[in-house]
Amino acid sequence: MDQLIFHWAGNLRFLRKRKGLTQQQLADATTIKKGRLAAQESGKTRNPRMEDQVRISTYFNIPVDHLIKSDLSAFTAEQLYELETTAPLDITGKHIRVLPITVNSDNEENMEFVPVKAKAGYSRGFSDPEFIASLPKFSLPGLPREKTIRMFPVSGDSMQPIPDGSHVIAQYVDDWSVVKSDTPCVVVLKDEEDILFKLVDNTMKLDGTLRLHSLNPTYKPFKVNANEVSEIWKFIGYVSREMPAAS
Structure with a gap:
C-alpha cells in the first residue's frame, strides 16, 4: 500500500502551494485537522484516511487516483487545467464525506x-x-x-x-x-x-x-x-x- 500512495505527500504540498494556501487555510477549507495535513505532507502518514482523500480530491477537483499515482508537479499548466476541468462532478453529494451523527442511550439518533x-x-x-x-x-x-x-x-x-x-x-x-x-x-x-x-x-x-x-x-x-x-x-x-x- 505504501508504494501506491508514494505521490500523496508531494501532491498535497504542491497543490496547496499552487493555490497559495497555508496549512491552516487548507485545514479550514477541508475540515481536516492541521496536524493530520502536516503529517500527510511530510510523509509521516503514509496511509491517509479515505475521507481525507475524498475531501482533498473534492476541494482541488483532482481525481483520487491521480493524487495517489501521479506526480502532479511534473504536469504542465495545460495538463493540470484539463485534469481539473474534466474531473467528474458529484451531483449527488454522496461522495463528499460521511455525515457525523450522535446517538442517545437507546441508540437512536439525536x-x-x-x-x-x-x-x-x-x-x-x-x-x-x-x-x-x-x-x-x-x-x-x-x-x-x-x-x-x-x-x-x-x-x-x-x-x-x-x-x-x-x-x-x-x-x-x-x-x-x-x-x-x-x-x-x-x-x-x-x-x-x-x-x-x-x-x-x-x-x-x-x-x-x-x-x-x-x-x-x-x-x-x-x-x-x-x-x-x-x-x-x-x-x-x-x-x-x-x-x-x-x-
Missing part, C-alpha cells in the same frame, strides 16, 4: 440544534464529530425518529412570511439528485460562514449548479456550483417566537 453562536462555525465544523457532539440536542413530537434531523438559525426577511430569527427544522438529504424544484432547503456552503435557507431548483444535471431563490420577490435568484456545497437539508418546519402577521 436531533442537534445549531444555536446562533455556533452558526458561523458550522460550515467549518460540520464534519468534525467533536463539534457535532458539542451541539445542544432537542426533541419535538411528530418528527421522524429514523431520519437525521437538525435545527438551524435563519436571519433576514428573504423567506418571509417565515420571520427573521426563526429556527428551521430540516432533514438531511443524502442524495442531492432527488431534490425537486421549489424545495425549501437549508444549504451549507463550504467556504461561507452563513447558513442559507432558500427555495432550491435542482439544475445540477444541466450545468452542475443549484438555483436558489427566495419567497420574498425583492431578492434576486442566484446559482451556486455543486462543488461549493457541503450539505443540503430539506425543510420540515420552523420554530419562532414571533406571531405571524394577520392576512
Whole structure:
C-alpha cells in the first residue's frame, strides 16, 4: 500500500502551494485537522484516511487516483487545467464525506440544534464529530425518529412570511439528485460562514449548479456550483417566537 500512495505527500504540498494556501487555510477549507495535513505532507502518514482523500480530491477537483499515482508537479499548466476541468462532478453529494451523527442511550439518533453562536462555525465544523457532539440536542413530537434531523438559525426577511430569527427544522438529504424544484432547503456552503435557507431548483444535471431563490420577490435568484456545497437539508418546519402577521 505504501508504494501506491508514494505521490500523496508531494501532491498535497504542491497543490496547496499552487493555490497559495497555508496549512491552516487548507485545514479550514477541508475540515481536516492541521496536524493530520502536516503529517500527510511530510510523509509521516503514509496511509491517509479515505475521507481525507475524498475531501482533498473534492476541494482541488483532482481525481483520487491521480493524487495517489501521479506526480502532479511534473504536469504542465495545460495538463493540470484539463485534469481539473474534466474531473467528474458529484451531483449527488454522496461522495463528499460521511455525515457525523450522535446517538442517545437507546441508540437512536439525536436531533442537534445549531444555536446562533455556533452558526458561523458550522460550515467549518460540520464534519468534525467533536463539534457535532458539542451541539445542544432537542426533541419535538411528530418528527421522524429514523431520519437525521437538525435545527438551524435563519436571519433576514428573504423567506418571509417565515420571520427573521426563526429556527428551521430540516432533514438531511443524502442524495442531492432527488431534490425537486421549489424545495425549501437549508444549504451549507463550504467556504461561507452563513447558513442559507432558500427555495432550491435542482439544475445540477444541466450545468452542475443549484438555483436558489427566495419567497420574498425583492431578492434576486442566484446559482451556486455543486462543488461549493457541503450539505443540503430539506425543510420540515420552523420554530419562532414571533406571531405571524394577520392576512
